[in-house]
Amino acid sequence: MVKLLTDTDSFEFRDIPNFTTSTAPGHAGRLVFGSLQSKSVVLMQGRVHMYEGHSAKKVAFPVRVFKLLGVKTLIVTNAAGAINRTYNVGDLMVICDHINLVGLAGLNPLVGVNDSRFGPRFLAMSSAYDKGLRSLGLKLAEELGMKEFVREGVYSFQCGPFFETVAESRLLNVLGADVAGMSTVPEVLVARHCGIRVFGVSVVTNRCVMELDSGEELSHEDVLTMGEKGSADMQRLISKFVDKID
Numbered sequence: 001m002v003k004l005l006t007d008t009d010s011f012e013f014r015d016i017p018n019f020t021t022s023t024a025p026g027h028a029g030r031l032v033f034g035s036l037q038s039k040s041v042v043l044m045q046g047r048v049h050m051y052e053g054h055s056a057k058k059v060a061f062p063v064r065v066f067k068l069l070g071v072k073t074l075i076v077t078n079a080a081g082a083i084n085r086t087y088n089v090g091d092l093m094v095i096c097d098h099i100n101l102v103g104l105a106g107l108n109p110l111v112g113v114n115d116s117r118f119g120p121r122f123l124a125m126s127s128a129y130d131k132g133l134r135s136l137g138l139k140l141a142e143e144l145g146m147k148e149f150v151r152e153g154v155y156s157f158q159c160g161p162f163f164e165t166v167a168e169s170r171l172l173n174v175l176g177a178d179v180a181g182m183s184t185v186p187e188v189l190v191a192r193h194c195g196i197r198v199f200g201v202s203v204v205t206n207r208c209v210m211e212l213d214s215g216e217e218l219s220h221e222d223v224l225t226m227g228e229k230g231s232a233d234m235q236r237l238i239s240k241f242v243d244k245i246d
């Protein structure tokens with residue numbers, strides 16, 4: 001994505017106070033400012049995850065910096081495994097909602113003293129993913145000829161770093177999840193808390209294993225390879241999306 005930006009200036013996460021460096025392969029750890037479709041954007045090249053040992057607050061900290069920089073819209077992307085059996089590897093999924101088992105259990109960035117300079121103590125999360133932005137994303141996907149493989153669905157956040165057991169994947173299916181991942185949701189919570197609107201897209205890098213003794217085993221290498229393949233479609237969609245949003 002970063003190659004699409006012009007007039008760029010970048011900073012290593014390790015040089016920015018209170019930012020955390022990513023240890024996950026495939027996550028560079030760089031903040032890049034620039035222009036995309038004549039709009040000013042700031043792009044996180046890589047992110048940190050709770051499975052790296054960081055608190056939800058630490059993971060979502062950059063979003064508060066974005067708020068102070070004047071960011072109005074957060075676009076979140078991730079690699080995820082398909083729980084929904086009609087989804088295929090390489091599909092994109094516009095996120096319409098999420099399940100935050102980690103956060104419901106108390107591990108979320110809004111726990112603790114509320115900083116009311118950013119937002120309220122209690123916040124509604126029933127329309128976390130902006131309806132107008134979702135509609136625009138789906139319309140643009142159609143215009144780009146991607147209708148066949150762009151879905152809309154529910155992202156389920158697990159801490160990781162392990163991929164789900166068969167019973168866990170089946171549980172997530174019963175709960176209404178379409179895909180499973182290990183990121184994104186802490187950042188979305190902090191964005192909504194401070195009034196930043198959110199658009200999210202997952203690239204389906206694998207199908208979660210839902211049959212015992214099937215011999216299927218997931219690996220991060222497969223996720224990286226399929227993520228790389230899906231990223232071309234993701235970039236086309238996001239680029240057009242940035243062009244069209246106000």
Ligand SMILES: O=P(O)(O)O[C@H]1O[C@H](CO)[C@@H](O)[C@H]1O
Binds near residue numbers: 024219
């Ligand atoms: O959510 P992102 O960071 O895109 O990547 C997903 O893929 C990695 C697992 O292979 C995990 O980091 C998971 O969250």
Ligand SMILES: Nc1nc2[nH]cnc2c(=O)[nH]1
Binds near residue numbers: 081082158163182
């Ligand atoms: N939790 C989870 N995260 C993923 N990220 C990419 N694939 C997967 C998956 O199958 N499960």
